[in-house]
Amino acid sequence: xxxxxxxxxxxxxxxxxxxxxxxxxxxxxxxxxxxxxxxxxxxxxxxxxxxxxxxxxxxxxxxxxxxxxxxxxxxxxxxxxxxxxxxxxxxxxxxxxxxxxxxxxxxxxxxxxxxxxxxxxxxxxxxxxxxxxxxxxxxxxxxxxxxxxxxxxxxxxxxxxxxxxxxxxxxxxxxxxxxxxxxxxxxxxxxxxxxxxxxxxxxxxxxxxxxxxxxxxxxxxxxxxxxxxxxxxxxxxxxxxxxxxxxxxxxxxxxxxxxxxxxxxxxxxxxxxxxxxxxxxxxxxxxxxxxxxxxxxxxxxxxxxxxxxxxxxxxxxxxxxxxxxxxxxxxxxxxxxxxxxxxxxxxxxxxxxxxxxxxxxxxxxxxxxxxxxxxxxxxxxxxxxxxxxxxxxxxxxxxxxxxxxxxxxxxxxxxxxxxxxxxxxxxxxxxxxxxxxxxxxxxxxxxxxxxxxxxxxxxxxxxxxxxxxxxxxxxxxxxxxxxxxxxxxxxxxxxxxxxxxxxxxxxxxxxxxxxxxxxxxxxxxxxxxxxxxxxxxxxxxxxxxxxxxxxxxxxxxxxxxxxxxxxxxxxxxxxxxxxxxxxxxxxxxxxxxxxxx
Numbered sequence: 001x002x003x004x005x006x007x008x009x010x011x012x013x014x015x016x017x018x019x020x021x022x023x024x025x026x027x028x029x030x031x032x033x034x035x036x037x038x039x040x041x042x043x044x045x046x047x048x049x050x051x052x053x054x055x056x057x058x059x060x061x062x063x064x065x066x067x068x069x070x071x072x073x074x075x076x077x078x079x080x081x082x083x084x085x086x087x088x089x090x091x092x093x094x095x096x097x098x099x100x101x102x103x104x105x106x107x108x109x110x111x112x113x114x115x116x117x118x119x120x121x122x123x124x125x126x127x128x129x130x131x132x133x134x135x136x137x138x139x140x141x142x143x144x145x146x147x148x149x150x151x152x153x154x155x156x157x158x159x160x161x162x163x164x165x166x167x168x169x170x171x172x173x174x175x176x177x178x179x180x181x182x183x184x185x186x187x188x189x190x191x192x193x194x195x196x197x198x199x200x201x202x203x204x205x206x207x208x209x210x211x212x213x214x215x216x217x218x219x220x221x222x223x224x225x226x227x228x229x230x231x232x233x234x235x236x237x238x239x240x241x242x243x244x245x246x247x248x249x250x251x252x253x254x255x256x257x258x259x260x261x262x263x264x265x266x267x268x269x270x271x272x273x274x275x276x277x278x279x280x281x282x283x284x285x286x287x288x289x290x291x292x293x294x295x296x297x298x299x300x301x302x303x304x305x306x307x308x309x310x311x312x313x314x315x316x317x318x319x320x321x322x323x324x325x326x327x328x329x330x331x332x333x334x335x336x337x338x339x340x341x342x343x344x345x346x347x348x349x350x351x352x353x354x355x356x357x358x359x360x361x362x363x364x365x366x367x368x369x370x371x372x373x374x375x376x377x378x379x380x381x382x383x384x385x386x387x388x389x390x391x392x393x394x395x396x397x398x399x400x401x402x403x404x405x406x407x408x409x410x411x412x413x414x415x416x417x418x419x420x421x422x423x424x425x426x427x428x429x430x431x432x433x434x435x436x437x438x439x440x441x442x443x444x445x446x447x448x449x450x451x452x453x454x455x456x457x458x459x460x461x462x463x464x465x466x467x468x469x470x471x472x473x474x475x476x477x478x479x480x481x482x483x484x485x486x487x488x489x490x491x492x493x494x495x496x497x498x499x500x501x502x503x504x505x506x507x508x509x510x511x512x513x514x515x516x517x518x519x520x521x522x523x524x525x526x527x528x529x530x531x532x533x534x535x536x537x538x539x540x541x542x543x544x545x546x547x548x549x550x551x552x553x554x555x556x557x558x559x560x561x562x563x564x565x566x567x568x569x570x571x572x573x574x575x576x577x578x579x580x581x582x583x584x585x586x587x588x589x590x591x592x593x594x595x596x597x
Contacts, residue, residue, distance in 0.1 A: 008053060016279035025486065027140060029133040029378055031342050034279055035371070038286020048287040059353055065277040066350045067233045067248045068226070069343060070163050072274040074252025075263060088324050089150055093157045096316035100127045100308070101165065103315065107307035111300040112369065114362050117173045118355065122366050124169045125348045126308065126340055126373055128162035129155050133341040133378060138462065141337070141385045142396045147330050148462040151337055163343060167245045170351050171196075174241070174358065195240040200250025203232040207251075208258040225266045226273070278342045285349045285367070293368040301369055305376045313338045329392035337385050339377045344370055399465030400572065401425060405450050405480045406471040407434030410496070410528045414470065414563065415443050417538045417590055423572055424463050428455070429471075451483045466492035468518070472525045474498040494574060497524045519563055519575050528561075528592065536594045538563070542587075549583045552591075564590040 015037055023030035041048040054061055105123030108114045114122060134155035138148050175189035207228045210216055216224055229248055236247035255263060294301070317335035326334070348370040355363035389395035401424030404415050408429075415425040415438070427438045428450035435447045448454050467484040469477035477495035485493045500522040532538075541560075543549055552560055565573045565581050566588040573581050583589060 005053065008048070012048070012280055012283055013276075016276070016283055019283075020275060020279055023136065027136050028382060029136050029339065029341070030279065031133065031282060031345070031374060032378060032382075034282040034342075035286050035375065038283040039289060039291075041283070042287025043289055043291045048283075050284045050288050054284075062281065062346070062350045062353070063244075064230060064233070065281050066346050067245060068229060068277055069274050069346060070167070070245060071229045071248040071252045073163060073343065074249045075256050075266070088320050088326065089153045089157070091320035091322070092150070092154045092316065093161050096320045097127050097158065097162065097165070099319055100312040100316050103312040104304070104308055107304045107312075108369070111303040111307075112297065112362075112365065113300075114366075115360060118360055118363055118366060121166065121169045121173060121351060121355070122348070122369065124162065124166040125344050125351070125366075125370060127158065127165065128344045128347075129158055129338050129341055133339040134337075137337065137339060137382060137385060140382065141389050142399065142462075143333055143337075143389050144330060144394050144396060145462055146326060147333055147394060149460070150334060152460070152462075163347060164246075164249050166347050166351070167249060168193075170354070171243065171246060173355070191240050192243045192246065195236055196243040196246030197250050199232055199236045199239070199243075200247040201254050203228055203247070204251040204254030205258070208255050208261045211261050211263075212258070221266055278346065281346045281349075282342050285345055286371070288349075289368055289371060290364075293365055294372065297365060297369060297372070301372050302376075304369065305373055308373060309377065309380070327394075329394045332392055333385070333389050333394050336388055337381055339381050340370075340374045345374060396463060399463050401464040401466075403428060403450070403459075403461065403464050403467045403484065405429070405467065405469040405476070407431060407438045407445065408471065408529070409532050410525060411468075411470040412438050412441055412443060413532055413538045414468070416441055417540060418564070418572075419443065421540055421566060421588070421590065422570070426459075426461075426464060428459065451479055461487070464488075467494070469493075469495040470518075470525070471496075472498060472529075494518045494576065496528070498526070500524055500527075517577060519561065521577055523561065531561075531592060531594060534594075536592050538590065538592050540566075540588050540590045541593075543583055543585055543589065545585045548585070549587075549589070552589055559594050560589075561592040562589050563592065566590065 016034065019033035019037060020030050022033055038048075042050070051058060101120070101123045103123075104126055105116075105119040108122045109116060109119040112119075134151055138151060142148075143151075171192040172189050175186070175192055207225065210224075211221065229251065232247050232251055233244040237244040255261065314335035316338075317331055321331045321334065345367075349367050352363045352366045355366075386395065402415075402418060404411050404425055404427045406429055407427050411427060411429075412434075415427050418425050419442075425443060426446060427435070427443050428446040428448070429435055429438075430447070430449045432447065435445050438445050446455065446459050448458070450459065466488050467480060469480040471477055474497075477498070481493045481495050494517070496518045541552060543552065552562070562575050562581075564575065565583045567573065567583075568586040575581060
């Protein structure tokens with residue numbers, strides 16, 4: 001195998017990227033496909049032997065990869081966000097996390113027979129869910145906004161917090177290992193904490209000052225950040241063995257909370273790097289699974305999973321929801337959804353290798369047990385969460401909200417009228433003044449490029465089922481259509497023309513083959529902006545038996561321009577060239593009325 005190393009590495013990378021794309025396309029967690037590929041390539045077919053492939057570099061590769069993953073995760077942990085969260089989320093990532101940790105550890109000790117050390121480490125590793133598994137599941141389940149926001153924030157926050165807990169537990173085990181006395185163990189543990197905290201905070205502060213004072217050109221930010229992380233990790237381990245993971249976690253948290261330090265470019269780079277490392281790691285770790293270990297675990301592994309799913313998680317949710325306004329059905333669905341993710345697999349594999357070397361032979365079973373928990377939680381919850389949410393009455397119907405690209409006068413006027421008619425909107429733009437104006441009008445907003453990686457990470461699309469591109473830029477409108485057509489479907493993304501269409505042969509010139517032009521062949525952004533500037537208003541007009549749609553249109557050419565129609569079942573229809581609508585009595589027309597008529 002080593003003689004074909006470059007071919008194998010290339011294939012693994014290509015397959016990892018393909019798995020991530022497939023997961024994005026079908027909106028399920030990527031670990032499902034990565035796991036299948038790893039097991040097929042490794043224990044089943046024997047095509048991939050990670051130990052033979054990487055040899056003595058296996059342990060350093062996993063260690064450095066986990067260091068980068070933990071650093072990237074900790075960059076998202078900002079203290080002001082934690083302090084400003086609702087009590088339910090705070091309790092979930094503190095008291096609820098402790099409940100899950102202790103129950104899982106006790107289950108591992110009781111059913112599998114792990115030592116107390118390995119049991120508590122396994123419990124710490126498996127409290128982590130993470131946005132990589134939560135977000136795809138939320139898109140499928142579509143719970144109420146309260147539930148979706150709680151689960152989303154829990155996934156973001158518990159990733160670095162849970163990883164930090166696992167690191168601390170592991171460091172404590174290492175500190176007390178090798179037959180050292182309890183006092184000596186606590187002393188070594190204290191040294192690990194001290195070295196990790198000091199070097200992590202120091203490296204984070206130094207790098208933050210470098211960024212704040214612009215001592216680096218922009219193109220060197222990412223590679224320098226990576227160099228700092230690896231250097232801090234290596235230096236920390238050199239001074240005090242096993243303190244490196246704590247160092248990079250503290251470094252990330254320190255950077256995330258420094259003022260006037262722009263981390264967006266670094267976070268985007270580290271997120272991309274983490275996705276690649278996690279994907280490759282998961283395939284490699286799945287390929288190393290000894291399927292006979294599952295037989296060794298036997299029914300005891302299922303009992304551990306049952307304790308996590310049916311005892312630890314429900315108690316976590318109920319403790320977190322005390323004195324909250326959450327309904328009982330919402331609490332029940334929170335108690336069901338908590339899939340474990342890729343970070344748990346990566347950390348468990350790293351710690352298992354180290355614990356085996358320290359004289360904990362049962363640690364070899366920690367990896368297959370972690371994988372079983374990941375598989376069981378992802379598959380069970382993916383298949384059942386939506387039906388359970390519908391049965392409990394906490395599943396949203398088909399999303400009726402709209403993402404509106406543009407914070408200009410046209411976009412905000414349309415957004416305000418849609419909101420007044422009970423259709424949620426989210427206005428997105430990277431022009432600050434437009435966002436300020438939209439916020440002053442009471443509109444929910446996102447400040448940033450709606451087609452960026454930052455938007456992928458931060459744009460909350462819960463309850464949003466379509467997109468309207470309403471900017472004066474044809475290129476931005478077309479790009480937005482291309483970007484969101486797979487998210488919402490090609491029939492739910494629309495763009496406003498920037499120039500009128502006068503001939504049939506010109507209809508293809510809409511900037512995107514997927515574009516569904518809004519409102520009419522001669523309706524453009526400039527026309528609507530000009531009419532609004534002259535006093536025209538966007539307003540809703542009900543139709544009756546006496547005031548029909550023909551009456552609505554019968555005035556002069558632009559007296560009324562119909563934009564949207566709302567039928568008696570409160571469903572919205574968009575006027576386009578390709579979508580003839582015949583509203584009747586009982587419908588409501590949202591349109592532009594010249595002069596406020």
